[in-house]
Amino acid sequence: MALDPKEQRRILGRFATGVTVASTKVGDETWGMTANAVTSLSLYPPLVILCIQKDGQSHAKFKEGGCYALNILAADQQEISDRFAFKGPKDFSDLDTKTAETGSPILNDSLGWVDCKLKEILPGGDHDIFIGEIVAGEASEDGEPLLYFGGKYAKTAAAS
Numbered sequence: 001m002a003l004d005p006k007e008q009r010r011i012l013g014r015f016a017t018g019v020t021v022a023s024t025k026v027g028d029e030t031w032g033m034t035a036n037a038v039t040s041l042s043l044y045p046p047l048v049i050l051c052i053q054k055d056g057q058s059h060a061k062f063k064e065g066g067c068y069a070l071n072i073l074a075a076d077q078q079e080i081s082d083r084f085a086f087k088g089p090k091d092f093s094d095l096d097t098k099t100a101e102t103g104s105p106i107l108n109d110s111l112g113w114v115d116c117k118l119k120e121i122l123p124g125g126d127h128d129i130f131i132g133e134i135v136a137g138e139a140s141e142d143g144e145p146l147l148y149f150g151g152k153y154a155k156t157a158a159a160s
């Protein structure tokens with residue numbers, strides 16, 4: 001019998017993750033979505049994964065954009081995470097950003113970022129798996145991450 005979805009959420013919630021804001025550009029419009037279903041997939045070639053819920057607005061935006069950046073959030077960026085997850089504008093026009101290769105917005109004060117061309121979309125139940133080929137990236141040497149654990153934000157001891 002399939003596992004109860006609430007129980008799956010509870011169990012997998014024990015797996016602590018960082019938090020990213022995934023961004024894309026569709027024509028002149030920018031779009032962001034908070035995401036922790038991301039991972040590094042391959043080094044040769046350099047690939048990452050971003051999983052996007054199929055029935056939200058973001059799916060069509062990232063598909064049409066054909067590119068995305070993953071902005072790894074710092075411990076003091078919970079407000080930005082909330083904005084792109086729950087409420088507030090989904091564009092980046094009022095934020096301090098730059099672009100690299102694809103034009104996807106990159107947050108200047110994130111811990112690190114990768115800029116990707118969308119290579120493939122694979123099915124994954126109620127989500128799709130967006131495989132991105134990394135074409136540029138950078139990271140700071142220090143700074144503490146925003147974490148997500150047990151359905152809540154968390155911080156490292158050093159950031160608390």
Ligand SMILES: Cc1cc2nc3c(=O)[nH]c(=O)nc-3n(C[C@H](O)[C@H](O)[C@H](O)COP(=O)(O)O)c2cc1C
Binds near residue numbers: 037052058
């Ligand atoms: C910490 C956190 C992580 C999330 N990770 C993902 C994710 O990996 N994929 C996803 O589709 N939604 C994720 N969400 C939910 C989206 O950020 C949220 O549904 C967003 O508003 C997307 O807009 P849409 O539903 O209009 O596409 C996450 C939310 C939070 C708070």
